[in-house]
Amino acid sequence: MQRYRGSCHCGAVAFEIETDFPELTTCDCSICRRKNALMVKVHESRFRLLSGEDSLTEYRFHTMTARHFFCKTCGIYPFHRKRVTPDYFGVNVFCLHNVDLSSIPVRQTAGVTME
Numbered sequence: 282m283q284r285y286r287g288s289c290h291c292g293a294v295a296f297e298i299e300t301d302f303p304e305l306t307t308c309d310c311s312i313c314r315r316k317n318a319l320m321v322k323v324h325e326s327r328f329r330l331l332s333g334e335d336s337l338t339e340y341r342f343h344t345m346t347a348r349h350f351f352c353k354t355c356g357i358y359p360f361h362r363k364r365v366t367p368d369y370f371g372v373n374v375f376c377l378h379n380v381d382l383s384s385i386p387v388r389q390t391a392g393v394t395m396e
């Protein structure tokens with residue numbers, strides 16, 4: 282597995298993940314649709330927040346289980362805690378540095394039916 286760094290736009294929020302990118306996922310739930318999110322799923326043991334804990338704001342809705350994080354300064358969504366598998370993060374792959382996403386398969390997940 283390789284280690285990748287990511288950050289929000291202003292740089293306040295920085296994090297690191299380890300993954301071999303088995304797939305990327307999209308989601309059609311009400312929030313992911315609006316974010317146009319393309320994500321990679323990583324277990325919390327493979328996720329590390331490097332900076333920016335104070336810069337994150339959290340949004341919850343519906344069952345209040347999933348925790349959607351945003352940078353207070355630049356508004357970027359870097360990652361969220363998942364609802365069905367709360368020990369996993371969904372990470373915004375466009376926040377990652379130096380990753381070629383072109384050869385990774387994309388799977389569409391159905392979030393809208395869970396709402």
Ligand SMILES: [Zn+2]
Binds near residue numbers: 290293294352353
């Ligand atoms: Zn930011």
